[in-house]
Amino acid sequence: MNHELSAAFSAAMLGEYGNGFATTLYLVVVCSLVSYLIGVPLGVILCVSDQNGIHPNAPLNRILGTVVNIFRSIPFAILLVVALPFTKLLIGTKVGNNAFLVPLTLSAAPFIARMVESSLKEVDRGVIEATQSMGSSNWQIITKVLIPEAKPSLLVGAAISVTTILGYTPLATLVGGGGLGAIAVQYGLYRFQNDIMYTSSILLVILVQILQEAGMKLAGSVDKRAK
Amino acid sequence: MKKLISILLAASLLTAGLIGCGESSSESKTITVGASATPHAEILKVAQPILAKEGYTLNIKTYDDYVLPNTATEDGDIDANYFQHKPYLDSFNQKNNTHLVSVAAIHYEPYGIYAGTSSSLTALPDGSKIAVPNDPTNEARALQLLAAQKLFAIRDGAGLSATKNDITSNPHNYDIVEMEAAVIPKSLDSVALAVINGNYAIGAGLKVSQALAVEDKNSDAAKTYANIIAVKKGNENKPAVQALVKALQSQEVKDYITKQYGGAVVPVS
Numbered sequence: 001m002n003h004e005l006s007a008a009f010s011a012a013m014l015g016e017y018g019n020g021f022a023t024t025l026y027l028v029v030v031c032s033l034v035s036y037l038i039g040v041p042l043g044v045i046l047c048v049s050d051q052n053g054i055h056p057n058a059p060l061n062r063i064l065g066t067v068v069n070i071f072r073s074i075p076f077a078i079l080l081v082v083a084l085p086f087t088k089l090l091i092g093t094k095v096g097n098n099a100f101l102v103p104l105t106l107s108a109a110p111f112i113a114r115m116v117e118s119s120l121k122e123v124d125r126g127v128i129e130a131t132q133s134m135g136s137s138n139w140q141i142i143t144k145v146l147i148p149e150a151k152p153s154l155l156v157g158a159a160i161s162v163t164t165i166l167g168y169t170p171l172a173t174l175v176g177g178g179g180l181g182a183i184a185v186q187y188g189l190y191r192f193q194n195d196i197m198y199t200s201s202i203l204l205v206i207l208v209q210i211l212q213e214a215g216m217k218l219a220g221s222v223d224k225r226a227k
Numbered sequence: 228m229k230k231l232i233s234i235l236l237a238a239s240l241l242t243a244g245l246i247g248c249g250e251s252s253s254e255s256k257t258i259t260v261g262a263s264a265t266p267h268a269e270i271l272k273v274a275q276p277i278l279a280k281e282g283y284t285l286n287i288k289t290y291d292d293y294v295l296p297n298t299a300t301e302d303g304d305i306d307a308n309y310f311q312h313k314p315y316l317d318s319f320n321q322k323n324n325t326h327l328v329s330v331a332a333i334h335y336e337p338y339g340i341y342a343g344t345s346s347s348l349t350a351l352p353d354g355s356k357i358a359v360p361n362d363p364t365n366e367a368r369a370l371q372l373l374a375a376q377k378l379f380a381i382r383d384g385a386g387l388s389a390t391k392n393d394i395t396s397n398p399h400n401y402d403i404v405e406m407e408a409a410v411i412p413k414s415l416d417s418v419a420l421a422v423i424n425g426n427y428a429i430g431a432g433l434k435v436s437q438a439l440a441v442e443d444k445n446s447d448a449a450k451t452y453a454n455i456i457a458v459k460k461g462n463e464n465k466p467a468v469q470a471l472v473k474a475l476q477s478q479e480v481k482d483y484i485t486k487q488y489g490g491a492v493v494p495v496s
Contacts (some may be wrong), residue, residue: 012392084413094417095356095404173361175414176406186405190362191388192322 008195043116119153159215261296332453336425339438355419360408369422435490
């Protein structure tokens with residue numbers, strides 16, 4: 001037991017935890033940013049083109065909705081393998097952390113699109129109608145009303161999305177990527193070194209808690225309803 | 228009189244029932260074996276008719292992982308399994324407190340170093356990526372094969388639990404990429420070389436003749452890593468188990484293996 005404990009906290013392992021923490025942070029941040037870059041416009045279009053939206057467009061809504069649903073239905077491990085040629089095309093290699101980011105983002109962006117769409121749809125119709133009666137354009141409604149009014153909900157959605165993305169990072173080990181999750185899988189699951197598995201898992205839980213708290217605090221500070 | 232007859236009837240039915248139960252539990256003619264899809268389940272299918280001729284029904288249950296077939300055998304859900312080698316079995320017993328034993332060795336699957344973007348073992352650029360499986364015994368075996376080709380040196384005694392951290396000298400700074408064994412064959416265009424399991428090489432359509440280097444047939448690796456039939460301790464001499472082994476070691480099955488897998492699977496008996 002003592003020998004195992006010291007193995008979990010040996011100099012080599014501490015270095016690995018450090019690298020793992022940094023890699024997990026890198027994966028989560030980069031994926032979240034790019035997924036939001038893709039997901040927000042998608043979510044806006046889905047909300048606006050809905051039959052109750054400010055610019056209904058049934059065919060567009062249905063096609064986009066179907067594409068988003070398809071990506072959301074494919075199990076992640078399958079998506080990863082199916083996307084390998086695309087990954088190679090995009091970044092030149094199928095192995096490593098960046099190679100993992102491609103399917104991770106392809107999976108997260110549709111999820112985020114739905115979360116954004118849902119947040120935008122919650123905005124009070126009355127406020128939208130008031131703005132419309134003042135003669136504002138659709139673009140103004142989106143940027144000056146929909147998104148600002150939906151901010152608290154968008155932030156809560158972001159907290160959920162980011163922690164979901166974090167939950168997928170252990171799968172980086174499939175393509176030779178790193179991170180705390182990969183350490184937990186390789187040493188814990190495969191080599192039955194439970195102490196290392198628990199340590200890296202605890203570090204991951206801490207990371208998740210930090211991100212969740214930060215997200216909730218941000219949401220609380222902009223929520224008008226509480227004031 | 229009626230009461231006597233009904234008592235006698237009940238007693239004889241009960242006795243017949245007990246005898247019947249006794250027979251089926253000690254001489255079951257059905258055997259369920261858990262196996263990996265390729266080549267194990269395929270080989271078992273060839274043994275099915277051979278066992279049928281002896282009056283045994285062989286049920287084959289396919290598993291995708293390397294943990295469940297052992298736990299199922301320990302729990303009695305299946306009678307035997309056929310997917311692992313002895314070192315993995317010993318390690319599994321030790322870590323999981325299971326009581327599984329090897330009954331017989333059937334075949335071995337030579338590990339191969341396959342070409343990725345480079346088709347030479349000697350003219351590899353410095354810093355090249357080499358893909359190895361990330362699970363314990365497979366990674367150790369892959370690293371030992373690479374070390375035997377003099378690509379780098381491994382600490383003496385690292386043996387079957389060798390990991391990246393046991394590499395003592397790597398003068399060309401090869402980047403060892405530890406990844407999921409099943410994904411390696413799909414990533415050959417992103418690494419210089421890849422070490423691939425027999426199972427996955429077959430599944431990916433690779434031929435052993437294409438490999439740049441293979442584990443030698445007379446090597447320790449071949450003997451140590453032979454794939455075995457494993458059962459729960461105490462079941463080794465069950466007639467169904469013995470019949471299974473006999474069928475798998477028959478000439479018919481050996482011929483099938485040699486013809487079907489072109490050197491990727493080699494019978495050991």
